[in-house]
Amino acid sequence: MIPGAHMHQDSSKPFKDPHAYRRLIGRLIYLTNTRPYITFSVNQLAQFMAFPTNLHYTAAMKVLRCFKGSPALGLFFPTNSIVQxxxxxxxxxxxxxxxxxxxxxxxxxxxxxxxxxxxxxxxxxxxxxxxxxxxxxxxxxxxxx
Structure with missing residues (x-):
């Protein structure tokens, strides 16, 4: 998502398949466990699961496209870290x-x-x-x- 952009409920056209939107957001929420850099965007999109619009779906697809450009990014937990x-x-x-x-x-x-x-x-x-x-x-x- 664009930095500083905040999603809100607007009067744009409702998304034709809200169930598919909910499934997509549920999968993105699961991915936030290993990719925390999408947490804010997914949180913003999850607020509109009851009545998603085409604008919300387009933003969710942009989050998915970021994975295509960064497949190796994620969390790494080394075994030799100091307890601090x-x-x-x-x-x-x-x-x-x-x-x-x-x-x-x-x-x-x-x-x-x-x-x-x-x-x-x-x-x-x-x-x-x-x-x-x-x-x-x-x-x-x-x-x-």
Missing amino acids: LKAYSDNNWASCPDTRRSVSGYCIYLEDSLITWKSKKQRIVSRSSCEAEYRALALTTCEIT
Whole structure:
């Protein structure tokens, strides 16, 4: 997907086979286990499984095309890594155009190996970017604990 693009429910033509769209998104969700770089895009597309449009299906096909250009990309877990935990968190304040809620995300590494990650829309609307950052850090801290 285009960086900075956010999907939303619009008035474009509904996709003719919603069941096929749901199957495709389900398979993409499974692929996020070893290819975390598609997690945000798949998360955006999964929000419209009830009423997908042609625009959503086109975006899902673009995600599939990225696999064709990068078949060797994925997670690698070496056996000789040192036990050191590193965590990164970030958020995108009021990024959802429909609800104005922030999207928080984190990734946690055990040395150089990614062991967990998450991107999730916050439950409430944050009043400031500072409040949204605090919520993202709290979410990351809970996961580490």
